[in-house]
Amino acid sequence: MPKLKDYDDGVNVIVAKVPCGGKENRDLFRLQVNLVVANLAVKSGWVTDFEDHNTRKVYVVFVGSCGAMIEIFRCDDLLMKEGEYWVYVPDLKRLKHQILMPIGSCKIAPAYAQPGKELWRPPSQKLAYVSILHSSEAYVCGAIALAQSIVQFEKRNHPPHDLILLVDNSITPKSIKGLKASGWKIKKIESISNPFAKKGSSYNEYWNYSKLRIWQLTMYDKIIFIDANVLILKNIEMFFFYPQLSASLEDHKRFNSGFMVIEPSQCMFENLMQKMDKVQSYNGGEQGFLNEIFTLWHRLSWKVNYLKYFEGQRMKEKHDEIPKDVYAIHYLGLKPWMCYRDYDCNWDMQNHHIFSSDLAHKRWWRVYDKMPLKLKSYCGLTKKMDQRIIQWRENARNANLSNGHWKIEVKDSRRKNLG
Numbered sequence: 001m002p003k004l005k006d007y008d009d010g011v012n013v014i015v016a017k018v019p020c021g022g023k024e025n026r027d028l029f030r031l032q033v034n035l036v037v038a039n040l041a042v043k044s045g046w047v048t049d050f051e052d053h054n055t056r057k058v059y060v061v062f063v064g065s066c067g068a069m070i071e072i073f074r075c076d077d078l079l080m081k082e083g084e085y086w087v088y089v090p091d092l093k094r095l096k097h098q099i100l101m102p103i104g105s106c107k108i109a110p111a112y113a114q115p116g117k118e119l120w121r122p123p124s125q126k127l128a129y130v131s132i133l134h135s136s137e138a139y140v141c142g143a144i145a146l147a148q149s150i151v152q153f154e155k156r157n158h159p160p161h162d163l164i165l166l167v168d169n170s171i172t173p174k175s176i177k178g179l180k181a182s183g184w185k186i187k188k189i190e191s192i193s194n195p196f197a198k199k200g201s202s203y204n205e206y207w208n209y210s211k212l213r214i215w216q217l218t219m220y221d222k223i224i225f226i227d228a229n230v231l232i233l234k235n236i237e238m239f240f241f242y243p244q245l246s247a248s249l250e251d252h253k254r255f256n257s258g259f260m261v262i263e264p265s266q267c268m269f270e271n272l273m274q275k276m277d278k279v280q281s282y283n284g285g286e287q288g289f290l291n292e293i294f295t296l297w298h299r300l301s302w303k304v305n306y307l308k309y310f311e312g313q314r315m316k317e318k319h320d321e322i323p324k325d326v327y328a329i330h331y332l333g334l335k336p337w338m339c340y341r342d343y344d345c346n347w348d349m350q351n352h353h354i355f356s357s358d359l360a361h362k363r364w365w366r367v368y369d370k371m372p373l374k375l376k377s378y379c380g381l382t383k384k385m386d387q388r389i390i391q392w393r394e395n396a397r398n399a400n401l402s403n404g405h406w407k408i409e410v411k412d413s414r415r416k417n418l419g
Helices: 028-045 092-099 140-154 173-182 209-216 237-241 266-275 286-293 312-318 350-355 358-370 373-379 383-399 413-417
Strands: 013-017 059-063 078-082 085-088 127-133 162-167 185-188 222-226 230-232 246-249 255-262 328-330
Touching (some): 028 059, 028 092, 127 140, 140 162, 140 358, 162 173, 162 209, 209 222, 230 358, 255 328
Parallel strands (some): 013 059, 162 185
Antiparallel strands (some): 078 085, 222 255, 230 328, 246 255
């Protein structure tokens, strides 16, 4: 990093040559160049203290075929491009927010992004919680429960933030009626197919890039995206104070895309569309694709997106009480509404035991119990679902699985009215 004190008088134009070619998204030197430029731009453009938000215009020119890193310099700030010259006029308030965050996935984003300690939030900023349903109606009940779990905290906000649900044409008018009643504002979308989906892939796998549509919600300055198989346990409003892209770990180096803070942008959406058939996803879905695009991101605590996955040191958690400071549970494996309420049916299959937890299962049903009766009807059992669970229980009985859940007497009242 240059000695920024040498530039106390500020500069009007910063020019930097960036390396391009190969895996430029993971090029450490390219990252260093972008960070030097970002720090110098903020240092030069800040004419008063941060509280007053007074800045002056600074031009940033990147020379190279790949331009600036999109994680640091927004495409919305691109003034012009000619040949290998990319000219930006960055929003310095937003840029300062980015550079004060930890770099990479080794450090958790700082605690200053809390109500009363916010680094920067314009008074006119419009915010929303967003989820998506596509490909089938299997997650309609999950989306209703998610909305209800958010609404219990949103009632305290004045005014409350919008709840936006993106749906494709697989969601029927009957389901949309229930989704609206649960709190969602519905926005219809066209599905986006996965360019790398293999022949014979499930409908969900084929259309799983539809989540990229969240960047088109440009009527909002910032959104918190939440998968429909997540349940909110605490107020998550404070995470609107974090910049794009903020998320929790999936493993030691990648983020899970089931809970993300993003800043909608049409040019970012177009950028993603252009790269979609060129960038290979590590897991075949949009999560793997986004991890290849956003190699620089801000790590939120695992408590923000508590993955229902128990292995190694976490095995004890499936039997103990879920930590009280967990903000959201992300239900992996078979979902609670796809099981009997009496126990977590992930116990019925040996290869699903890593997803099994009766404690997490019960937390979902607490929200269900508080739902109005008209919403509970969207979480009913069908004859097909019932037969499937009966078969799983029979297989568990024949295998004499030691957890013994297959012995539990089923009292789920939904079985009395199978759809």
